[in-house]
Amino acid sequence: MQELQLQKANQQLLLKLSAVAVLMFGFGFALVPLYNLFCDITGLNGKTGQVSVTEARNTTIDMSRSITVRFVTTSQSELPWEFKPLADKITVHPGELGKVNFSIKNMADHAITAQAIPSLAPTKVSKYFNKTECFCFSQQTLQAGEEIIAPVHFIIDPAAPKDISQVILSYTFFKSTKG
Amino acid sequence: MSTATAHDTAHDHHGPPAGLSRWLFTTNHKDIGTLYLWFSFTMLLIGGAMAMVIRAELFQPGMQIVDPNFFNQMTTLHGLIMVFGAIMPAFVGLANWLIPMMIGAPDMALPRMNNWSFWILPFAGTLLLSTLFMEGGGPNFGWTFYAPLSTTYGPESTDFFIFAVHLLGMSSIMGAINIIATILNMRAPGMTLMKMPLFVWTWLITAFLLIAAMPVLAGAVTMMLADRHFGTSFFNAAGGGDPILFQHVFWFFGHPEVYIMILPAFGIISQIVPTFSRKKLFGYSSMVYATASIAFLSFIVWAHHMYTVGMPVAGELFFMYATILISVPTGVKVFNWVATMWRGALTFEVPMLWALAFIFLFTLGGFSGLMLGVTPADTQYHDTYFVVAHFHYVLVAGALFSIIAAVYYWLPKWTGHMYDQTLAKIHFWWSVISVNILFFPMHFLGLAGMPRRIPDYAIQFAEFNQLASIGGFAFGLSQLLFLYILIKTIRGGEKATDKVWEKPEGLEWTVASPAPYHTFATPPQVK
Amino acid sequence: MRNLSVNKHLLLALLGLGNVVYAGSVFAEYKYNMTQGVTPISGEIYDLHMMVFWIVTAIGIGVFSVMIYSIINHRKSKGVKPAEFHESTEVEVLWTIIPFVILIFIAFPATKTLLALEDSSDADVTIKVTGYQWKWHYEYLDDDAKGLSFFSNLDAESNEARQLGANQDLSQVDHYLLNVDNPIVLPTNKKVRFLVTSNDVIHSWWVPALGVKQDAIPGYINDTWTYLKKPGVYRGQCTELCGKDHGFMPIVVLAKPENEYKEWLAQKQAEKKAAEEEAKGVWSLEKLMTKGEQVYNTSCAGCHQANGKGLPGMFPAIAGSKIALGPIADHINTVMNGKSGTAMQAFGAQLSDADLAAVITYERNAFGNNTGDAVQPSDIKSAR
Incomplete structure (x- = not known):
């Protein structure tokens, strides 16, 4: 029992x-x-926020200070794409909509799909850095030799810490594993 | 406990069956404990042989013996085999042998599963080792197998590695469940939780750590497998995944794993020190609470392995504070052992020698651990030989020494023979001196700037590497002496008394030596 | 009972302790201890390291002394009777609280240093550092250095000496394994910011004298910084296992006063222009082969091996390969654009026209391939 x-x-x-x-x-x-x-x-790992255009328009601009945003691009060496910003850096006021264009060109003789991964430095900026438009939201397919101009629109929250004066926005293109 | 001697002799009427089938189909906790211990010793020698290859290549600057890729396979497999093949199974083996006898149970709670959880191991071990002979070689990405080196860039054999890790994990989880069920359900009447020997307590907490941590490792390797073959992108940046996520998942398992390998050692030392001090363990309940708080803290410090990945400052601060906090309960343990010895009547038999070496050397490893926990300083220490020195002090001079101490403490009970104590003392002095020659110079190498996991180094690191290699060869050789002592003791020797030592505490000393095949079929009454 | 002599116990006890003291007594030398480095941060890290070291040394001396005292005096052979005590709430509370207070004492300076370490704002110079299997790439991002970028490989002399069975006298090799072909040059007395990332697996950029160690992670940009106080040569290594040649991708930092740094920038830009000019002409096969061998050894030999035989099962051979003996256009395409799903990188963006032409020519004529083809820099330019 x-x-x-x-x-x-x-x-x-x-x-x-x-x-x-x-x-x-x-x-x-x-x-x-x-x-x-x-x-x-x-805001760890540079995952930035995304806001709508209307939301962005309603943000008040803090004219008292300005932040320089520098653009850094990388395309992985197994990906034969030429990828660069058309302006190295721009200076914006917090709350102001910043716009920059990137040129992306497929140097290979066949179509390739790739995905851009964004990253921000310093990390503490990430949660105040919002994008309204970005090619990094989806995969890009470029035909052989095709070149596109891709815009990024962003806005830095006026609540961002006062000691931030320089921000690095980086994109790395990775060849897509799917397709 | 002198009354309990009556129980044992009455029940050894059916002994073990003879031959191979005894070992294959056994459900006896003592047989399975023996199997675990021999498996672990075999793995220790294999993993040790790999360490010898590493130390031989590092004996002098320049590449002499192996190519860099094979060197990486050696460091990877050395780590995996020592962690999953040598240290963990040895503790499970000790648990199998001792826990039922310590709590007055006739066997483990789930004997058939016990058989299964052991017999998975040889297959997993063989599978892991077989990768060395595959095209492209075995795993070469370190035992921490960071993505994407192990996923996108891993060799073909990585899938076998993943499967082996799954098997090892299953074995550990089953073993842990069995231990918990045994401790919670099978205690003899009167054996309340707070009367249990500390070895049982530390194992109970370890078993919970295993159940919480090992499945996360299984999850990590499953995600790896999916990334490699099923088109997912957990860790692959190309598909929106995140290589840092891998490190978080891995170390969420990995840090508790470190304590899985040291908590049972604390238990062993807490058994041995009182016996040879002829005094009760100081602060029994604070030992239990300290173990539990170490176990809890082990789940919230994982990112201290990742100070250089670029975490936000707030995260680094949190993990630094939590990490250095662990030194408080760990310190309590060391202080308690010292207080146990204080004003005792000490003698220095072989198990006590190993236990003392453990306390000294583990404390040194703890000190370097505290230094490593300080985030800014870790900027310089991280991934250097300073780290290698630290974890070998806690895992070799810590965990392995405690296992050897346990073997020398309970071996007469298991075999019925006292071992050759002169040889055992030679083994001790040989090991304790060589282990310091092996690992102490590594502190200097790390501080002077030598990264870990490199097959060759700059000239200024030559002397200390040579010294470490000499210590390494000596330490490796000393374990062959251990093997000889073990075989000699099993085959014969001076008859051990039932109590073996002058005044040991615990139910296991109330049964005959060697312990009969079945013990405590009628539970003893614990006062 | 079975006692050992007193001496042996002392030896055991002192072994642990002696180690600690030894570490302390020789701390001044770089060989035994952490470097103080040449930046404010590396100095602070060193101070923190020494502070914690002395604290644990003091605790160690305390704990081990009690233990040794006990081992010597509380021996059964001395006829002592064991005491009965086995708990004391006061003592236990005390030795929980005291370490806790010590930890707070450590946490304050550690937090201060950490906050300084992470503050990379307001940099004067910004350099992007990219880890590759197995070399570093530096790109100067500021306006006055625009377009300046280069790879930094293990230098040829070390690379030759480190081959399996090379059996060379390593003391004759200049800074064996710690020397590169193109060092990174930094100005002194300027705040330099590094943006660290990776092209493939995770690497880690470490220069001890700078007190900088930052993981290079694909897809991430990690920022860190330094402020060099004095000119000099500072050496470091990759510290995150990144595959086969993890041990062979050192870092050399050349710190120069600002005026010399500016001169170096100008010189680099002039060199770049000259190389572009030279690439316009037609090169002889001999010139292509000489240059090609250099490029091959730094960029290709890591995988395909110096003898062109590759590593069976991992990296294919160049000797007798279908690509090296097949149509030139396919060969150029493979080298420039890589081969997806394999370790073969796209070298188009990494190497200049002349380098690509030379290395492809070399691959088509070395290792017994003998095609006699000479690929010109202009061929590469038109393939781009």
């Missing part, structure tokens, strides 16, 4: 603990959205 009871208790504990293990396996995957959420909130 006692033996049976013990066996049952052991089986139940086995089930419960296995459930915990399965749950933790799931938690491993849940770390992915949790991490992204965490990044959105803290």
Whole structure:
């Protein structure tokens, strides 16, 4: 009798603990959205915000200070694309809509799809840096030899820390794994 | 506990079956414990042989023996095999042998699963080692297998590595579940939680860490597999994934893993020191609480492995404060051991020697750990030989020394024979001196600027590398002496008494030596 | 019982302690200790390191002394009776609180240094640092250095000496494994900001004397900074395992006073112009082969090996390869645009017309390939 009871208790504990293990396996995957959420909130890893154009228009401009935004581009060496900003840097007031164009050219003799990954430095700027338009929101496909001019519109929140005077906005083009 | 001797002899009426099938189909906790320990020792020698290759290549500057790619495979497999093949299975083996006897249980709670969780290991180990012979070579991306080096840029054999990690993880999780069920359900009447020996306590907490951490590792390698073959982009920037995410997931497992390898060691030392001090363990309950708080803290410090990835300052500060905080409960443990010895009546038998070496050398490893926890200073220490020195002090002079101490402490109980103590003392002095010659110079190398995981180095690092290599060869050789001592003891020797030592505490000393095949079929009454 | 002699125990006890003292007594030398470096940050890091070191040394001396005292005096062989005590709330609370207070003492300066370390604002010079398997690329982003960018490889002498079985006298090699072909040049007394990223796997850019270590992560731009106080040559290495030749991508920083730095910039730009001019002419096969061998050894030999035989199962051979013996246009295309799904990079953006022409010519004529083809820089220009 006692033996049976013990066996049952052991089986139940086995089930419960296995459930915990399965749950933790799931938690491993849940770390992915949790991490992204965490990044959105803290601006870690340069994930910048996206705001609508109307929202951007309604922001008051802080004329008392200005911030220089420098553009840095990289295209991975396995990707034969020429990728550069048409202006190296621009200076904007917080709350003012900044506009810059990038030229992207496919040097290869065949069509290639790629995705641009944005990154911002210093990281503490990220949550105050919002884009209204960016080619980095989606994958780009360029035909052989095709060149496009891609705009980026952004706005820096006037609430951004006062000690920020220089911002680096970087894009890296990665050859897309899909397609 | 002198009354308990009556229980054991009555129940050894059916002994083990003979031959190979005894080991293949066994559900006996002592047999399985033995299997685990031998498996772990085999892996220690294989992983050690790889370390010898590494130290031989690093003996002098210039490339003499292996090419850089093979060197990377050696460092990777050395790390994986020592962590998952040597240290962890050794602790599980000790748990199998000792926990049922310490809590007065007849066997583990789930004996058949116990068999299974062991027999997965040889297959996983063989699978992992077989990658060395595959085209393109074995895993060469370090035991931390950071993406994208291990995903987009990994060799073909990475899939086998992933499968092996899955198997090792399953084995550990099953072992952990079994240990928890045994401790929670199988204690003899009167054996309340706060009466349990500390080895049992530390293992209970370790088992919970395993169940929480190992599945996250399984998740990480599953995501890797999906990235490699199913077109997902968890860690691949090209598809919108994030290589830093990999590090967060890995270290969320990896830091608790570090404590999985050291908490049972704390338990072992807490068993040995009181015996040879002839005094009760100082601060039993604070030991339990300290272990629990270390376990808790281990889940919120993972990013201290990532100070240089470019985290926001707030994150770095949080992880720095949490990390250095761990030194408080760890310090409590060391102070308690010292207080246990204080005004005791000390003798220095072999297990005590190893335990003392553990306390000295683990504390040194703890000091360098505190230094590493300080974020700005870690800018200079990170990924250098200073880190290599630190974790070898805690894992070799810490975890491995505690395992050897445990073997010398309980071996007479297991085999019924006292080992050759002169040889064992030679083994001790040989090991403790060589391990310091091996790892201490690495502190200097790291501070002077030598990065880790490099197959060749600049001339100014030559002397200390040579010294470390000499220590390494000596340390490796000393473990062969250990093997000889073990075999000699199993085959015969002076008959050990039931208590073995003068005044040991615990139920395991109330049964005969060697411990009968079945113990405590009728539970003992604990006062 | 089974006692050892006193001497042995002392030895054991002193072994741990002696190590600590040894580390302290020789701390002044760079060989044994962390460098103080040449920047304000590296100095602060050094001070922090030494402070924590002395704190743990003091704790170590305290704890180990008690232990050693106990080992010597509380031995059974001396006929002592073991005491009965096994807990004391006061003592236990005390040794929880004291370490905690010590930690707060450490946390203050550590926090201050960390905040300074992370403040890369208002830089005078900005340089983009990109990690490649297995070399560094530097790009000067400021207006007065516009367009200046170059790769920095392990120098040829070290590269030759580090081959398996090369068996050279390494003391004769200039700064073995710590020397590069093109060092990064920085002005002194200026705030220099580094934007660190990677082209492939994760690398880490570390120069101890600068107190700078920053991971280079694909897709991320990590910023860090330095302020060099005195001119000199400072050497460092990649510290994140990045594959086969992780140990062979050093960093050399050349710090110059501002006027010399400006001169260097002007000289670099003049060189670049001259090279462009030269590329316009027609090159002899011999000239192409000489230049090509250089380029091959720095850019290709890491994978395809100096003998052109590759590494079976990992990197294909150039000797007898279909591409090197096939149509020239395909060969140019492979080298310039890479081969997707493999480790073969697109060198089009990395190398100049002349370098590409030379290395392709070299690959088509070396290792017994003997096609006799001479690829001209103008061929590359038209292929772009």
